[in-house]
Structure formats: C-alpha cells, structure tokens
Amino acid sequence: xxxxxxxxxxxILNGLTIGSTYALIAIGYTMVYGIIGMINFAHGEVYMIGxxxxxxxxxxxxxxxxxxxxxxxxxxxxxxIIVSSSFGWAIERTAYRPLRGANRLIPxxxxxxxxxxxxxxxxxxxxxxxxxxxxxISGGWTFGTENFQASLSYMQLIIFIATFICMSxxxxxxxxxxxxxxxxxxxxxxxxxxxxGINTNRVISATFxxxxxxxxxxxxxxxxxxxxxxxxxxxxxxxKAFTAAVLGGIGSxxxxxxxxxxxxxxxxxxxxxxxSEWKDAVSFSLLVLILLFKPTGLLGKxxxxxx
Amino acid sequence: xxxKTLLNVSDLRMQFGxxxxxxxxxxxxxxxxxxxxIGPNGAGKTTVFNCLSGFYTPTSGVVEFMGEEIQKLPDxxxxxxxxxxxxxxxxxxxxxxxxxxxxxxxxxxxxxxxxSGLFNTPAYKKSEERAMHRARYWLDKVxxxxxxxxxxxxxxxxxxxxxxxxxCMVTEPKLLLLDEPAAGLNPKETKDLDNxxxxxxxxxxxxxxxxxxxxxxxxxxxxxxYVINQGTPLASGTPEEIKGNPDVIKAYLGEV
Ligand SMILES: Nc1ncnc2c1ncn2[C@@H]1O[C@H](COP(=O)(O)OP(=O)(O)OP(=O)(O)O)[C@@H](O)[C@H]1O
Ligand SMILES: [Mg+2]
Numbered sequence: 001x002x003x004x005x006x007x008x009x010x011x012i013l014n015g016l017t018i019g020s021t022y023a024l025i026a027i028g029y030t031m032v033y034g035i036i037g038m039i040n041f042a043h044g045e046v047y048m049i050g051x052x053x054x055x056x057x058x059x060x061x062x063x064x065x066x067x068x069x070x071x072x073x074x075x076x077x078x079x080x081i082i083v084s085s086s087f088g089w090a091i092e093r094t095a096y097r098p099l100r101g102a103n104r105l106i107p108x109x110x111x112x113x114x115x116x117x118x119x120x121x122x123x124x125x126x127x128x129x130x131x132x133x134x135x136x137i138s139g140g141w142t143f144g145t146e147n148f149q150a151s152l153s154y155m156q157l158i159i160f161i162a163t164f165i166c167m168s169x170x171x172x173x174x175x176x177x178x179x180x181x182x183x184x185x186x187x188x189x190x191x192x193x194x195x196x197g198i199n200t201n202r203v204i205s206a207t208f209x210x211x212x213x214x215x216x217x218x219x220x221x222x223x224x225x226x227x228x229x230x231x232x233x234x235x236x237x238x239x240k241a242f243t244a245a246v247l248g249g250i251g252s253x254x255x256x257x258x259x260x261x262x263x264x265x266x267x268x269x270x271x272x273x274x275x276s277e278w279k280d281a282v283s284f285s286l287l288v289l290i291l292l293f294k295p296t297g298l299l300g301k302x303x304x305x306x307x
Numbered sequence: 308x309x310x311k312t313l314l315n316v317s318d319l320r321m322q323f324g325x326x327x328x329x330x331x332x333x334x335x336x337x338x339x340x341x342x343x344x345i346g347p348n349g350a351g352k353t354t355v356f357n358c359l360s361g362f363y364t365p366t367s368g369v370v371e372f373m374g375e376e377i378q379k380l381p382d383x384x385x386x387x388x389x390x391x392x393x394x395x396x397x398x399x400x401x402x403x404x405x406x407x408x409x410x411x412x413x414x415x416x417x418x419x420x421x422x423s424g425l426f427n428t429p430a431y432k433k434s435e436e437r438a439m440h441r442a443r444y445w446l447d448k449v450x451x452x453x454x455x456x457x458x459x460x461x462x463x464x465x466x467x468x469x470x471x472x473x474x475c476m477v478t479e480p481k482l483l484l485l486d487e488p489a490a491g492l493n494p495k496e497t498k499d500l501d502n503x504x505x506x507x508x509x510x511x512x513x514x515x516x517x518x519x520x521x522x523x524x525x526x527x528x529x530x531x532x533y534v535i536n537q538g539t540p541l542a543s544g545t546p547e548e549i550k551g552n553p554d555v556i557k558a559y560l561g562e563v
Contacts, residue, residue, distance in 0.1 A: 178414065178435065181403070185411045188400045195382050196478075197415030301402075 019264020044238020249300020
C-alpha cells in the first residue's frame with residue numbers, strides 16, 4: 001500500500017520534471033503564435049542548439065580544468081541563452097520577416113526549411129551521433145521502505161526551481177514592464193499598436209528572443225538531466241512542447257505552463273501504469289479529446305476577428 | 308485670419324475600384340477650432356478620416372498638416388506629428404486594463420529599451436512615472452478613475468468612448484479626429500461629451516475635427532461645418548449658415 005503510494009509520488013515527480021521543461025519550450029510557441037499568429041516550426045531546433053551549446057561549454061571548461069560545478073553551469077546557461085536567442089532572432093529575420101504579409105503557408109514552409117537547415121547544420125558541425133557529458137549534478141533524497149524507494153534528485157529540484165524562476169520572471173515581465181505591455185498590445189491588435197507608435201518589429205523580435213532564451217534554459221536543464229543529446233532531439237521535444245501549447249490554449253502563456261505540466265504528468269503516469277510504448281498515444285489522444293470539447297485549449301480565448 | 312491653419316485639405320479624392328467614395332473634398336481647420344463634417348450615411352465621412360490619418364493613401368489630393376504635406380505618410384508617422392483619431396467602432400485593447408490602454412499609448416514617448424526595463428534604470432522609472440501621472444490625470448478628467456483597473460472590454464459603451472478620447476489625449480495631440488463620438492450614448496453622456504470636447508479646445512488648445520450625426524451637438528459646438536453627400540462637398544459654413552441651407556435640408560430630407 002505504502003509502496004504503491006510512493007511509486008505514484010515518484011511518477012508525479014518525474015512527470016513534473018519533464019512537464020516543466022515542456023512548459024519552458026512551449027512558451028516560445030505560444031508567444032510567437034500570440035503575436036504573429038504563426039507556429040515557429042524551427043523552435044525545437046533552438047532548444048536543441050541550447051543543449052549543444054551547453055555541452056560544448058561544459059566540455060570546454062572541464063577540459064580547461066575548471067571543476068567548480070556552479071561556475072560551469074552558470075557559464076553554460078549564459079552562453080546557451082546568448083547563442084539560442086541569437087538563433088531565435090535570426091530565424092525571425094530570415095524565415096518570417098521577409099515573408100510578412102505573404103500567404104500563411106509560405107512562412108510555415110520557410111520555417112520548416114529553417115528547421116531542417118539547423119538540424120543539418122548541427123549534424124555537420126557536431127556529427128549525427130549521440131554526444132554525452134559526464135553527470136554534473138548527482139545525488140538527491142530518497143525516501144521509502146525496503147521494497148520501494150522514491151527519490152527526488154537534486155537535478156529534478158534544480159529543474160523545478162529554474163522553471164519556477166523563469167515562469168515568475170516572464171509573468172512579471174509581461175504584466176508589469178513596458179515591453180511586456182507592448183507585447184500584449186501587439187498580440188491583441190497589431191495595427192492599432194503600430195498606430196500608437198509601438199515599434200512592432202521590435203516587439204516581434206523580442207518575442208522570438210524571449211521564447212528562444214527559455215528554450216535554451218530547457219536545453220541546458222534537459223541536457224544535464226539526460227546527459228546525452230543528438231541533433232534530432234529538437235524535433236520530438238518541439239512536437240511535445242507544441243502539443244502542450246495547444247493543449248493549454250495556443251497564444252496563452254499560463255496555458256502553455258499548464259499544458260506542459262499536464263502533458264508531462266500524463267506521459268509519466270501512462271508509462272508507469274499502462275506502458276511506456278503507450279505514453280505518446282495517450283498524450284495525443286488527450287490533446288484530441290480536449291480540442292474536441294474545447295477547441296481553444298484549456299485556457300485559450302476565443303479568437304475575435306480583428307477588423 | 309489671425310489664426311494659424313492647422314489642417315488644409317484640397318481636392319481630396321479616394322476611389323475604391325469603380326466606387327468614388329470621396330470626390331473633391333476641401334477642408335480647413337484653424338488652430339483652436341472645432342470643425343464638423345456631416346452628411347448622410349455612406350457619404351464618405353469616415354473615408355475622409357482614413358485618408359487624413361494615413362489608413363488609406365488618397366487617390367489624389369493634398370493633405371497639409373502644420374504646413375507639411377502628409378498624404379503619403381504612414382499612419383503612425385501622422386499620429387506622431389500630432390493628428391490622432393478615434394474610431395466609429397471603438398477600437399481599444401479590450402484585454403488590457405483601462406490604465407494600461409493609456410500607458411501603452413505613450414509607449415513611443417519613451418525611448419527606453421528592453422534592457423533598461425529589465426534592470427529598472429532610473430530613466431526607465433522616471434518615464435514610467437510620467438506616463439502613469441498623465442494616465443491618471445486623463446482618467447480623472449474623463450471620469451474613469453473608478454474603473455482604472457478593469458479590462459477595457461468590460462466597460463460600458465459610453466466609458467469606452469471616453470477612454471478612446473483619453474487615449475488620444477495622453478499623446479498630447481494638436482488635432483483630434485473624432486468619428487461619431489456620440490453614437491450609442493444616452494442624452495446625459497452626450498452632454499458630458501459636449502462639455503469634454505469644448506474643454507479640450509479651451510483648456511488644452513486641441514483642435515477638433517468631428518464627424519457626428521447628433522445635430523444638437525454639432526450645431527452647438529462647431530465653429531465651422533462641412534457637409535458632404537455621396538463623396539462630394541455640398542456646403543460649408545457656420546452652424547447658422549448650414550441650418551438655413553436648402554441643399555443641406557434637401558440632402559437630409561431626401562435620405563429619410
Ligand atoms: N475600404 C473600402 N473599400 C471599398 N469601399 C469602401 C471602403 N471604405 C469605404 N467604402 C465605401 O465608401 C463609401 C463611404 O463610406 P464611409 O464609411 O466613408 O461613409 P460614412 O460617411 O462614414 O458613413 P456612416 O455615417 O454610415 O459612417 C461607402 O459606400 C463605403 O461602402
Ligand atoms: Mg462613418
């Protein structure tokens with residue numbers, strides 16, 4: 001009985017861990033959609049690049065003989081954010097901005113092209129095979145009985161805390177700062193925002209940069225958590241995060257957070273109680289079900305036609 | 308004339324495919340004047356506003372604002388120069404609060420960037436304070452202080468109209484274009500609006516170009532009136548002159 005409960009708790013912790021990272025990546029999809037009404041199909045690649053940059057920095061600093069883990073991680077975080085957000089910025093400039101006003105399918109195709117390009121770019125630069133880093137943060141707390149031990153690793157705790165900090169900062173930024181206000185105005189009525197003198201191009205760039213920075217954080221966290229990466233991890237993570245964003249209501253920031261957590265929990269509970277082969281099938285069925293009953297997603301608002 | 312000309316429109320023409328919506332319209336607004344445009348439904352009044360404010364590029368004609376030709380400028384440049392407008396169908400940021408609507412309108416008045424916001428620099432703080440101060444002032448002026456933190460979309464129609472005017476005023480414009488501000492207002496709200504518009508002129512030295520169907524309001528506050536019918540100018544003059552003009556009476560009676 002107690003074992004069953006501990007087992008359940010363990011699944012919840014695992015689900016929250018993975019769900020937090022989905023949520024971090026999902027923000028990028030939902031913010032871009034909220035502002036320009038399009039899906040950034042290259043966003044998963046930005047996350048993947050975040051992981052690779054983290055690995056390169058960690059490997060490099062380790063080789064230089066630096067051993068103090070917080071320094072290594074802080075350096076990896078900073079550089080991953082800088083590089084990923086530069087990519088996010090560049091994706092908007094090259095794949096979206098020149099096509100503004102074109103038929104919606106066209107930027108979609110150019111974003112898919114960008115995604116393929118970035119994957120191959122990393123394949124050529126870093127090789128197609130898995131790369132690994134030694135575990136940086138090990139240990140944790142275990143609790144339970146002789147028969148079953150549940151554990152919360154330090155790494156999981158770091159993921160929770162980092163996600164919480166990022167989400168709080170983002171919420172504060174969006175609700176209180178001038179740029180956040182401009183983001184909301186542009187999301188609601190871009191033409192009016194432009195008329196009021198808001199530099200809408202700058203707001204759109206900021207959206208891509210913010211989304212990419214959070215994806216970089218997720219890239220570092222998941223990189224440390226799993227310890228391995230390959231150039232294709234962006235595809236599946238991107239798909240999951242996109243699902244989370246749609247689940248929560250695409251365009252809604254709290255929705256992306258909620259969607260990520262729900263998706264992570266669903267996956268881990270399905271893997272534990274049904275079978276890990278079924279976890280994607282169940283997640284996507286959940287998505288279909290929610291969209292059937294609430295087409296705008298859990299926290300999404302009905303799109304009002306802008307005139 | 309002792310006054311300076313603020314807006315001078317000559318031979319304005321706007322064509323949509325085969326439809327000539329505005330044809331040879333001339334307008335003149337002197338500093339400190341309230342000038343009205345009246346005419347039956349579909350006369351082309353809103354189209355004139357769209358041409359002046361840069362929403363449409365006129366097919367031909369000259370729009371001079373403070374001595375400068377602006378008919379080719381994009382809308383945000385025109386509003387930056389001090390000609391701002393409201394909309395026949397109120398256009399607010401419905402999901403933002405009332406006060407945020409006024410803050411966001413002042414966005415361009417501050418050239419602080421993303422980073423100064425993140426680090427909360429003194430310059431950023433100061434300009435935010437100034438924006439907030441102006442927002443509160445105008446909320447008070449139009450009587451919306453009580454609902455400052457409500458979402459704009461939840462306001463009554465009359466409140467939304469006043470918020471839209473306040474949103475123009477926080478940008479400290481020289482010329483205010485109001486498109487049917489009294490539409491949908493009850494008599495008391497219309498009276499308040501009347502007072503507000505006069506006060507904008509007297510106390511804030513803003514000139515007003517007004518489109519309005521409420522004849523009492525128009526006749527009461529206008530220095531000058533232009534009548535257009537089916538896109539073409541029909542008459543212009545003081546309220547007294549317009550009231551007695553047989554062509555105007557005919558155009559309006561013909562419509563009813
Ligand atoms: N973008 C457009 N494309 C085509 N026709 C237009 C466009 N805008 C306005 N029109 C036409 O121009 C004419 C004048 O319209 P406008 O809205 O300017 O009239 P109005 O005087 O403001 O009328 P109301 O009093 O009903 O507001 C109408 O026939 C309208 O259908
Ligand atoms: Mg009109």
